Amino acid sequence: MDPENLLKILPDPVRHRVEPYFDALEVMTSVKDPKVLASLGPASVRGLVFQRGKQGQPTLIPATHDAYFDWSYPSDQPEMLELYRRAKEGQWNGETYLPWATDVDPLDPEVPVIPEHFLNFDAFEEFGVKLDARERAQLRADMLAWQLSQFLHGEQGALLAAAQVTEAVQFFDGKLYGATQVVDEARHVEVFHRYLDTKLEKLYQINDNLFVIIDALMGDSRWDMKFLGMQIMVEGLALGAFGTLYKLTKEPLLKELLRNVIQDEARHVHYGVLALREHVNHHLGEGERREREDWAFEVAVLMRNRFRAYEVYEEWFEHKLTRKQWQHVVDTSPGMQEFRHVMFSRLVPNLREIGLLSDRIRPHYDRVGLLRYMEGKAAHEVTGDQMLAELDGRPQLSAA
């Protein structure tokens, strides 16, 4: 029997209890490649079934990578050295550089933190859920708090993963650069946490699917998988999310915060492209390359399908909507569509650039509607300033 139909005939209270398990099952059955399943499967169980990120205690993820030392200090990657130099100059102090004195009222209609049309409110009506103006404003504010909470959790993942990547990377110039990224991520944790803590005064739990990705790449022993996961996929996701919010918010402190974070993130993805392009094209066998190509595809689909703010659903609509109905609301919300668009227009060209978008895999991307992003610019062709200009709708200088 189709699990979908099985869910439908279950009484409401039972369905609520088992729905998450069907979700987990769906992830595991949708992954076809056994090697990818070996990487994502155990992480899915820990994240979706055991909900390790929500157990209310610190999570321990054992590290299995090798710390790579080189006592000859080679000058091996001039482009990474250049990034290192730019990163040093681009440092900013999250405490003094942002206008923290700004009064933030997430319910103020004059200064909307996210726009009225961010969510598809018509869909709520269709499902018979009525929300008055105040509830709509509150729901939008909660969606923002959810997004920023996921950014914060993602940044914690990035902080620890960047430290691991710095240990494991085999380019010496990459290690120097990597240290600046660790500082960048710490600053991002600082500013997102401060914004949530003092301005929105709300913090959501980590989304189970985000936990799965972080768990999978933190525990992987292969340095290039960490790179692919963190520098390309998670950072790509972050750039998409930050970019969307930067574009949509009218709240001045948040806008300034995101502007500065985006500048840093642009460097991070650039670094990922530099390191992986070299490694994938010159150091990996075809079998290994394929495995990474499949892994990246599965994670891309996971990211496309699964960031659906179920935590907000549980808080607001658990007894009014089914998860499927909530999915429909989220999938048809203009803000979430914009978010996917920005995310994949950055991610897909980067995968192409590092050699993980061969003719073999393209039909799969085409099938899920992602191949149209193929022709975009990869990270090493776009600076943070250009990304911001694009989001602002400003005329752009031609890329160097």
Place this chain on the structure above:
Amino acid sequence: MRVRPLPVRRLGDRLRQLGQDVRFATGRLRGRRPSPTIARPVRSHRGEPRPSRSIQPRPVEVVRVVRETPDAVSLYLREAGGAPLAFRPGQFLSFDVETGGRVHRRAYSLAHAAVPGREAHVTIKRVEGGKVSNHLNDHAAVGMRLRVLGPSGSFTLDETAEHLVLVAGGSGITPIASIAETALLAHPASRVTLIYGNRSEADIIFRERLARLADEHPERFRLAHVLEAGATDATAATAGRLDGPTLMARLEALTHADDAGTRYYVCGPSGMMDAVRTALVAAGVPTGRIREERFARPEERTSVGPELGAQRVTLRVDGRELELVTDGDTLLEAGLAAGATMPFSCAMGGCAACRVKVVEGQVVMEEPNCLTAEERAEGYVLACVGRAASPCVVEVEG
């Protein structure tokens, strides 16, 4: 060989985790689920930003450039994030401007009225040979990012004053214009008299703005221009240099009578300021009712620095004593670097926010600065421009 780290303890951790996992997995089936939000611990950030631990300027963006005269340009500024710039009329910002490979710090007064809706701007007049003023006059453009500290300074509007007598020379008009306009707009019981000296008519900054204020407030605002050259009937100005006799003659012509409710504000070239002060004091005005804003030309400032060598400084702050060694850096730089909480604002000797008391030893300051003779006599120095010249004990007063 690999050493296994405490296998028994790790096994115990694993088992505990497994138990927790099973509880969560089965709890869900019984209808329990973790709360979607995290109960927040005690706030880690309280209210306003804590005092900064370093002298780090913040960015502002130039959003409009207006040429006021051939030698003066106004830069309209936007704070990062668009937050309004809160200031008291008469205060200034410290700008760190890079030219010729060096960063120079300069003070420019905010010239707009401190009332809602006015766009923040500073007005910068060329100084002969001045690196920063000429750089900004030549290169300021929309989109330019500058780094600032402040607003700072105590040359500010006394809201209890009944009559403000403002004396400005040249670019000294910038804080004066802000004080005058704010008083006229926000304090309807006050009266304002402004005597403004310039070389020629073309040098008058804010000429139209001042004329408009005079038109709008004929009963409360009296304006008199003094021009060294080219005074005609059309300019409605007095000929001559703005000095003591000229000032007193103008005030007399305006039938000005000094009283306890009058406050005098003076800002301009130092020669003019000295002459005005002398004339006012001679006319019997108590010095407590005279306020002055002096901006030394940076080229004239004395510098002190590395030649002082390493000195041991005991800093009494926050109820404890910190032992520092300064090596040519200022007391403020050294204190902040050691983690002390030290107040400061302009970081260029112009506002006295960083005033500290020297209990023992010798501290030399860059001169001139805004410290008064009385404060000097009591042993105060400015930490931002003061450096230890001998072993010292310095107290930061709460």
